[in-house]
Amino acid sequence: MLxxxxxxxxxxxxxxxxxxxxxxxxxxxxxxRFIFIDELGKSxxxxxxxxxxxxxxxxxxxxxxxxxxxxxxxxxELKLKEQSAILFTVFFSYVISTYISLASIYLMPVxxxxxILSQLSQKQYVFVANxxxxxxxxxxxxxxxxxxxxxxISFLVVIAAGLVCGGIxxxxxxxxxxxxxxxxxxxxVCAFSLLTTLFFYVVKVPSVKESLMYTGFxxxxxxxxxIVLSPVLERMFNLLTNSRLLELTDISAPLMKRxxxxxxxxxxxxxxxxxxxxxxxxxxxxxxxxARACAYYHDVGKLANPMYFKENQxxxxxxxxxxxxxxxxxxxxxxxxxxxxxxxxxxPEEISHVTIQHHGTTLISVFYNxxxxxxxxxxxxxEYRYHGVTPRTKVAAIIMMCDCSEAAIRAMDKPxxxxxxxxxxxxxxxxxxxxxxxxxxxTINELNRIREIIVKAYGGLFHQRVKYPEGK
Numbered sequence: 001m002l003x004x005x006x007x008x009x010x011x012x013x014x015x016x017x018x019x020x021x022x023x024x025x026x027x028x029x030x031x032x033r034f035i036f037i038d039e040l041g042k043s044x045x046x047x048x049x050x051x052x053x054x055x056x057x058x059x060x061x062x063x064x065x066x067x068x069x070x071x072x073x074x075x076x077e078l079k080l081k082e083q084s085a086i087l088f089t090v091f092f093s094y095v096i097s098t099y100i101s102l103a104s105i106y107l108m109p110v111x112x113x114x115x116i117l118s119q120l121s122q123k124q125y126v127f128v129a130n131x132x133x134x135x136x137x138x139x140x141x142x143x144x145x146x147x148x149x150x151x152x153i154s155f156l157v158v159i160a161a162g163l164v165c166g167g168i169x170x171x172x173x174x175x176x177x178x179x180x181x182x183x184x185x186x187x188x189v190c191a192f193s194l195l196t197t198l199f200f201y202v203v204k205v206p207s208v209k210e211s212l213m214y215t216g217f218x219x220x221x222x223x224x225x226x227i228v229l230s231p232v233l234e235r236m237f238n239l240l241t242n243s244r245l246l247e248l249t250d251i252s253a254p255l256m257k258r259x260x261x262x263x264x265x266x267x268x269x270x271x272x273x274x275x276x277x278x279x280x281x282x283x284x285x286x287x288x289x290x291a292r293a294c295a296y297y298h299d300v301g302k303l304a305n306p307m308y309f310k311e312n313q314x315x316x317x318x319x320x321x322x323x324x325x326x327x328x329x330x331x332x333x334x335x336x337x338x339x340x341x342x343x344x345x346x347x348p349e350e351i352s353h354v355t356i357q358h359h360g361t362t363l364i365s366v367f368y369n370x371x372x373x374x375x376x377x378x379x380x381x382x383e384y385r386y387h388g389v390t391p392r393t394k395v396a397a398i399i400m401m402c403d404c405s406e407a408a409i410r411a412m413d414k415p416x417x418x419x420x421x422x423x424x425x426x427x428x429x430x431x432x433x434x435x436x437x438x439x440x441x442x443t444i445n446e447l448n449r450i451r452e453i454i455v456k457a458y459g460g461l462f463h464q465r466v467k468y469p470e471g472k
Contacts (some may be wrong), residue, residue, distance in 0.1 A: 014080055022087040029095050085120055085237040086129050087301055089113045092200045095409045098140050106214035107221075110137055110162030111169060115189065115226035118173035120239050126174055128165030134159055142272045161215075165193045179231075179243050186226050190219040203322040240348045248347070249274070255345045259300055265311030269406065270295055276402035277395075279455045284446045286394045294354040296401050297347060301338025301355060305330055316442040324371040328364045328384045334358055335381060335388045349396075358403055359386040359394040391440040400436065401428065405454050420458055424451045427455055 093113040100107045114130035119127075138159050169189050173182060194215055234241055250259065260267045273294035281291035283429045308319065308330045319327040338355030368384035391397040404427050409415055412423070428447055431437065437447070 018080065018084055018087065022091050024092060029091075029098065031225070034269075043435055044134065081237045082121060082239060085233055085239055086125055087115060088237075089120075089233065090129050090132045090136075093138045095139045096266040097133065101137075101141065102416065104214045105158050107218045108137060109160075109218055109222040110134055110158055111166035111189075111193070112222045112225055114166030114169040115173070115222055116230050116233065118169045119230040119243060120234060120237075120241055121174075123170050123174040124420050126170035127167065130162070130170065134162045134166070135168060137162070154303065161193050162428055165189055168192060178246070182230070182243070183227060184400050186223055188222040190226075193219045194410055238348070240290070240350050242289040243350075245293045247292050248351070254297065254345065255300055255341065259303060263302055263306035263309070263312050263394070265313075266299050266306065269311050270297075270299055271313060272406050273298065273402045276406060276454050277398050278455060280398045280402060280450045281458055283449050283453050284394065284398075284442075286398065290350060291363065291395050291398050294351050294358075294395055295402065297342060297351050298354050298358045298399050298403060299334065299338065300341050301334035301336065304334065304337040309334075317366075324367040324374065325383055328371075331364055331367070333387050335386060342411075353389075353392070354396050354399050356388040357391045357393075358399045359388050360390040360400060360431070360434075361385050361388065362404075362431065362434065362436065390438065392444070393440060394442045396441045397437055397440045397447075400431065401447070401450050402454065404431075405458075409458050415458065417455060421451070421455045424454060 006032070021031070075180065090113050093109060093116075096112070097108040097110055100109070106107065110133060111130060111134045114126055117126045117129050139262060169186075172189065173185050194212065231243075234244060247253065249256065251260065256267075259270070274292045277291040277295040278288045281288040302309050302312070308327075310317075314346075322330075335356045335358070339352055342352030363381065364383065364384050364386065368381065371379045391400055401424075405424055406428060408423055409420055412419060428451055432444075432447075
């Protein structure tokens with residue numbers, strides 16, 4: 001886990017230990033597998049069982065250590081739970097593959113890891129995980145080829161199918177939030193494994209009919225396991241996938257349903273911010289599904305006092321009868337209330353943390369200016385600032401800019417492109433000068449691109465309607 005954008009030694013150690021545990025588990029499974037073969041009497045000299053298993057285990061350990069180093073270094077930006085899910089899936093796929101191969105090499109689900117993880121992780125990690133499984137399986141089956149006398153072409157066919165179909169899974173399935181599309185595409189990928197096998201049968205291979213039958217069973221098994229295990233592992237490791245993000249922003253989600261009912265103005269504001277945020281995130285290479293979800297939940301804290309926020313008021317402004325410091329406290333409290341509500345509804349922390357970051361420590365200028373006009377004494381500016389946390393991620397920075405931009409544009413009288421651009425430049429500069437982005441890795445160039453996207457998109461959200469002619 002990253003703490004304020006910096007990987008801590010404690011988190012690094014945890015990841016290293018998790019990776020080491022799974023590597024040693026692979027070695028143990030490999031050794032036991034060859035001992036098991038020996039006990040079955042599969043044409044292996046009795047003395048070979050343990051020694052072959054031990055030798056292959058050492059080889060697997062060497063490869064595992066290299067992958068371990070990659071895992072610890074390159075998975076550095078992943079949360080521990082996501083890394084654990086990846087390594088668990090690799091281990092699970094390897095165990096099934098290496099033991100089911102005792103019945104037939106063609107039954108091995110070698111691209112199961114790629115299929116499952118395409119819904120749970122990023123494309124590059126799916127590639128790595130799928131390759132891990134193929135390498136580990138390759139070692140064990142290579143020994144079968146050398147010692148036990150398995151067919152070499154069969155070995156190559158299965159590994160090639162695993163690499164090809166796992167790679168296709170990573171390319172075509174990763175990042176797709178629709179479970180229905182995942183279902184359809186997974187079926188196509190599994191069917192493609194049969195074509196991969198047929199391609200290799202251009203070279204003479206014995207038992208073509210039997211091999212195709214087993215490959216078909218393996219494809220069907222991987223399809224079923226992929227569909228079933230993806231959501232299971234998602235919940236087991238509490239992963240925030242694109243599918244889950246779409247479910248969280250659906251109108252039927254409990255907190256969204258409550259927001260629409262009790263604070264419809266805030267819901268509509270959040271929907272507008274979500275439209276901006278999704279486009280901005282895609283522009284600068286951030287997960288648009290996550291940005292969209294954060295936008296929908298960023299103001300849920302207003303449910304504590306919905307009528308004290310302008311978008312939910314009809315005619316009367318309740319702040320007219322309040323002291324400015326009281327009004328400021330009500331506005332300020334919605335960030336903390338939002339975090340409490342998100343925790344109550346078990347919203348993932350990647351989303352809930354944006355509730356206290358989207359205003360950072362900015363000034364509530366309306367009531368600060370009102371307080372200054374009411375007294376000649378100095379006004380404590382701290383009491384008129386948000387007491388939140390400045391953005392720690394690019395997503396939080398995007399929500400901050402889209403939130404203030406949407407509110408400011410909506411308050412403008414007859415906005416046009418030049419006015420909106422000038423206003424957004426001012427808002428961005430104010431937040432830069434106040435240090436709102438000091439703890440975030442967003443760049444000036446990315447902030448400019450965010451501004452440009454909002455300027456281009458505002459017309460679609462705040463467009464003018466042609467007046468209907470009056471009837472005679």
